[in-house]
Amino acid sequence: EPEVTQTPSHQVTQMGQEVILRCVPISNHLYFYWYRQILGQKVEFLVSFYNNEISEKSEIFDDQFSVERPDGSNFTLKIRSTKLEDSAMYFCASSEDTGRPPGAFFGQGTRLTVV
C-alpha cells in the first residue's frame, strides 16, 4: 500500500537554527499538508498546499515557516529560526482530492527537539 514517507524520523537542533523537514507524498496525490502535535496534545493544522501554492494556513504558520515542493516528489517544511516551543511531532499528509478528508494519509512523523 502506498505510504507518505518522512525524513528524518527525529531531528535535534539548537534554538535559532534552521531546520528542513522532508516528506514524500503518495505519488498521485495533489493536496499536501503539514500538521504538528506537541507531546500529549491535539493535532494542529499548519498549512495546506495545492498546485504549487499554499491554499490555507493557520495562525501558527507565521513568517518563520515556509513550505516548498522543490521537485515532483518532495514536499518540505522549513523553520527558519527554531524556538523551544517548536519542539513537537510534525506530520506530513496528502490527499487525492477534496472528495476525501484532507490529510487522510499521514506520514509517520518527524520528532523535532529544539534545545
Added chain:
Amino acid sequence: GENVEQHPSTLSVQEGDSAVIKCTYSDSASNYFPWYKQELGKRPQLIIDIRSNVGEKKDQRIAVTLNKTAKHFSLHITETQPEDSAVYFCAAPSGGYQKVTFGTGTKLQVIP
C-alpha cells in the same frame, strides 16, 4: 474559524462494553467529519468519516452519527477490545476544506 470540542477526555470501559465519544463543531458549512485513531507514538489513522448528507455510518464495530442541526457528531465503538485502546480524535474541516480542525482527543482504555 472552526471550533471543535470533544468529550470525554478519558474513557475507561470493560472489554466487550461500548464506548461513545462526542464532538461538537461551530462551522455550519462543514460537511464531512473524520475520526482518527492514534496509538502511542504512532501517526493518526483515519478510521471512519461521515458526510453531511447522511445521519449515520457503520463499519463493523465502529459507527458514527451526525446531527447537523445540533452540530454534533459521535463515535460509537461496540464490543470493545484491548486493541481499541488509543487516543481518538474527531475533526471538522473549514474554509475550502483544506484546513482541518481536530478535537482535543479522547484517551480510551479498554480493560481486559
